Amino acid sequence: MKNCLLAISLLVLFLSCNENTKAKIESSALISDTQELKEAIEKAQPGDNIILKNGVWKDVKIKFRGKGTKDNPITLKAETAGKVIIEGESYLKFGGEYLVVDGLHFKNGFSPSSAVVDFKISHKDTLDEIAYHCKLTNSVIEDFNKPKRDNSDLWIQFWGRHNELSNCYIAGKTNRGPTVRVSIEGIESINNYHQIVNNHFGPRPVKGGPSGETIQLGNSYTSMSPSHTYVANNLFEECNGEVEVISSKTNFNEFRNNVFYKSEGSLVTRHGNYCTIDGNYFIGDGINENIGGIRIINTGHWVTNNYFFNLKGTSFRSPLAVMNGIPKSPLNRYNQVTDVVVAYNTYVNCSSPWQFGVGTNIAQADVLPKSEIRSARAIRTTVANNVIYNEKGLKSIVVENDKADGVTFKNNIVDNQGMDFKDFDGGIIAASLELKKISDNILIPTGIPNDVEAYNGFDFDTIEKDLFGNSRKDSKSIGAVVGADVANPNILDKSKYGTSWYSNIMEAKEPTKHVVSKSEDLQTKINEANNGDIIAVAEGTYTLSKSLIINKTVTIQSQENAKAQLVFSGEANTPLFSLESKGKLTVNNIILKGNASNYAFASLKENMANHFGLTVSNTEISDFNYVLKVYKESFSERITFENSTITNCENGIELSEETNDKGDYNTEYLTVNNCNFNNVKQNVIDYYRGGYDESTIGGNLLVTNSTFTNCGVKEQNKRLLNHNGIVNVNITKNTFKNNPVQFVSILWGAKNNVESENTLVNSGQIKTEENLVMKLMY
């Protein structure tokens, strides 16, 4: 009987193997169009491979539905990983079980749906098809932006349970909406245990307003639900979209061993509770104050074994920013911090390692409703066994925006170069440490006094390993690393993250110089130029009747020291330089002249899917209607005018169409340095951001060393420099002379608006208003 059973088993095994092999052969034929793809998906059986032929696939809407098994998933893959390019209006939706997509490259297009990759196939009248145990891997999504930045979408939207995004490279999102979102509305998507692992999140440029997260887990409306999403071993490189790189809004999420490299934002436990943030690296450049760390809101998080290096952020962007909550907070605002543990972390050369009471706004009680006042300080919170090394001593180790009286500090070691600090009942202990260099970014403080052993807090024995995965058992060691005999973890070796076939490392290239000596060659040469090239304009005057199209990174300058002159005779309200999507223009050492009705520079009115850029230096600009006109939903990270003159223009620099009062604006940095404005009649500088949004920290206006004379004659609101709602304003060392306005500027005192060393002659005044009344966004 036994033998008989064995024989039957073998037979069954044989038959099933046979079936699989057969299915594989049948379905492994190359798919070369969407109709074939559709049919292949319909027919697919567990173990099948659906293979897309190499090449460009345009406008592909893939609804990948099917039912694989754990051992025999259904796989949809590129003939050669990376050689299948998905362009145009395309998306990929999963619905079913054990489905794998491998090796695709999404670029030159956008999703006409709410997501590029969706782990659900939605239906209006019947139940949605939700994905379980499905995976996108070894794929790239790049610049796949909707043409209008206010049109929100996601690039990857999770639903269901046990789905995975792994080994992908994802970069360049500019439009509204997080790059990756885990949605957990509905019982099908809670306790999801999704995996977001081994990905390379490449640069996401500053969005200029909220909704630019790289990863968002849930939202406030689902913030009570258990999620258990696992985010590990990812590289976040320059993920600058907004103040939150990761916005965790659900419960029991884990963030482990990720590298945050020069990312202008933080990992934020915005809503939801009981997250584990363990063994991550937060690496700054020692300069950029926008690069953050971990910002804590809510209950029960454990922040352990993390390493913070060279971070210069403060306040919201501190390496550890613990916020004040709103008492009895509304669901979508700020709950109090309680029951948080911050243990075994190491901070090296950070400007302000620990801030508590971040976001306290008791001073704004007059202009804000009670339900917006963050007065509830952190309670039942333990900060223990951390190490801080500061190459320059800090005035405070703990910055108390509000009292940290609900926090217990235990056995933290600090080398503050001998400078005194408040030690919180002996919970922060001064010591003299040495740095041991493991790599450029990893320096481990050593020499912790032998008599200081790790504090054994409640459940601390659950912190079993250190930053490098070494056991903490039998060790009383303080800080992120047990011992100092450790190998370089090579955290910035990009081959460890993302796909097997794509790298974002660019070889540095010498720019090519294209010399132009005839008007009609200008556009031709621009078209021929590669990104980074220079158009050198020979001495002389060039008359142009049509706009020059700029859709790449290019510099236009005079060939010689003597300035070439471009005279623009184009139609009214058209620009000499039309700044299109990806058009990053530098104009240097040149003369630009208009006909009084047309513009020097303007963005497009639409289709600005990717950012533009503008630097103007050593240039004389005159006789335009607008110097720069930036339309709604256009964004440039930086706009700079320096060493230039602007004369006899109707309007100056105009970035004021983002009037939705949802925190959006048109450029992150507007810099005017050493310029001379003369007879600019209105909108000399007009830069707008609206909406009360404490966590968008953007808009930066710098006006320095410049002279404004006879400007603002027609300015209706009687202000020379308009920068309503811009958070950072610095007006310094300028001269304002004979400008017939009431105010040169009205500064927002509660924010970072300052002025100094300005000379005002017959030009109204600079006034500070402490609290601006803004529209509530929430």
Added chain:
Amino acid sequence: MKNCLLAISLLVLFLSCNENTKAKIESSALISDTQELKEAIEKAQPGDNIILKNGVWKDVKIKFRGKGTKDNPITLKAETAGKVIIEGESYLKFGGEYLVVDGLHFKNGFSPSSAVVDFKISHKDTLDEIAYHCKLTNSVIEDFNKPKRDNSDLWIQFWGRHNELSNCYIAGKTNRGPTVRVSIEGIESINNYHQIVNNHFGPRPVKGGPSGETIQLGNSYTSMSPSHTYVANNLFEECNGEVEVISSKTNFNEFRNNVFYKSEGSLVTRHGNYCTIDGNYFIGDGINENIGGIRIINTGHWVTNNYFFNLKGTSFRSPLAVMNGIPKSPLNRYNQVTDVVVAYNTYVNCSSPWQFGVGTNIAQADVLPKSEIRSARAIRTTVANNVIYNEKGLKSIVVENDKADGVTFKNNIVDNQGMDFKDFDGGIIAASLELKKISDNILIPTGIPNDVEAYNGFDFDTIEKDLFGNSRKDSKSIGAVVGADVANPNILDKSKYGTSWYSNIMEAKEPTKHVVSKSEDLQTKINEANNGDIIAVAEGTYTLSKSLIINKTVTIQSQENAKAQLVFSGEANTPLFSLESKGKLTVNNIILKGNASNYAFASLKENMANHFGLTVSNTEISDFNYVLKVYKESFSERITFENSTITNCENGIELSEETNDKGDYNTEYLTVNNCNFNNVKQNVIDYYRGGYDESTIGGNLLVTNSTFTNCGVKEQNKRLLNHNGIVNVNITKNTFKNNPVQFVSILWGAKNNVESENTLVNSGQIKTEENLVMKLMY
């Protein structure tokens, strides 16, 4: 080597056994005073038994600290279970691990601390000692009330993890505060897996205001934390404290196989999410509209396999009451209901099995702040596979206080006696069923059409068993019970719950009649009487100069038909009948006469730890300053005046000292029927409840068939009947004649205040105000 190891192991085992035995002998000596007890606790080792000598222990403050082990706990027990009585100012606090307390009886006292039994020993300056794996079992806590009802305490307060309350009998709490509370502030108390099992929660009388829960799990401030408390196999008998018998305010709690018997309240998921409510019995009496079922707020609860019988509650007290939430609710108010599953429940003879949109108050938008408006309807909620049997057809199976448009109904079967109902897209199916009687309270509907199979919702395969624990596997059965061949579960067999030694079953006893014919015997006989006895007063006039003390249940009546007359000459502002704690007085067929400055009835000003009661019938009352004066923190479940006359008094029935505006009041039911009020100058009826509290549904004033003449002459607020804030008021078939007031009554239209068939002659008017402006309590 192996043998050697074995030998060593055996030796170790022998030694440790030996030690244990030794310890047991040492510590098993009887403890007879608190000093010995203290020393025994200090010395206790794993496996020790500390045995309290039988008898009354007064003022015992037990701090039971120690460290037992799983296999060898430290046990503190009564010499004979139930024979150790803890009285006076006493408490028990646990701090440590594996500690057991067994067989104690707490009565005739109260805790001077914040709890009678506390699973924590608090310290001011050092860390608290918290209990883990500790247990109170086989014990009784009875009437252990603080003397003032506003002084809040708990009888059992859980902290820590894995603690247990089992096989206890707990009854009679009257003061503020839940009977049992699980506190989870701090990481030491989350994921606690406490067990509250096999207890008998005996009667908790109506509290007359909020904070009278029998079990409260957490609070709104910890409502984000995982608790995993397990409440199973308990009997809740007449737990009438307030509208919530169990108030669940944390996450992942489980309520299984409990019996709610004639309990005037509901199991409420007040805060927190993802509770399991499975296999419970909710048994009503077919009359009492206060007996509730399950009230749902928040996300992710599963309500399965429950049985509801003979429940007449509606609205907040419906068998299933699904509330509307407040959009973006503040932390302590009402979150929206989402992702709830109600499946496989059976409802027999309930007045309104399912109500949705309960608590909608959009109509009060004018008098309430926006943050109080419950307009967010339940979404993503599934109601499937339930059975309803109504002996009388109902107009609606689903009562929609607000639209139930976010609810999916699937395969529910209803016998509505042929009456039509809204069927929600076929999700509620009419059928003709038969009841099969299993016991007096368990009747199972049978005869479900064969073609209706259970709907297979997401994760429904996790509902593995039915109400009786039988497998649902391979069954497509609808309703709480698979099949009908089931044995009587004997859910009301009280020997299954509580201790091994205590029963609350009272034998019915014939009252003894004590005849009194002399004034001086009155108090003597009252003192001699047992609860329930009758004092029969012989015909004649009795003059009393001192108050009669009433501290038990007693009836005072004339011996014959002709009324005896009690004349009270006592001091001003003292009562003829002094109603003390536990004093429940019935006065029948008698004449009471005062001296114009003293009172007929009054409670004590303090020490009203237990409720009093008053019924007055066929009685003539005259010439008092107050007919009834009830002081603050006194409470009577019922106060009734019937077939009586009240003449020439300065004040009438006064229950208006609960002016804290926190929802408290002095009696649940004030009934005046067929009485005659003549020349009562002010406070004819004055009954007060203050504070906006939508979930306290109390205060009941019934004034019927009565006549009020020449009353209210001195009434300052010009209202004859004052009942501000009382939720249920019914004034019907009365005559009001020549009362010089502006209003006979001002009714609260939004609540259950009505009047009908009253005759008003020269007496002002009865007015209805739709919305009273009340002080917000939250």
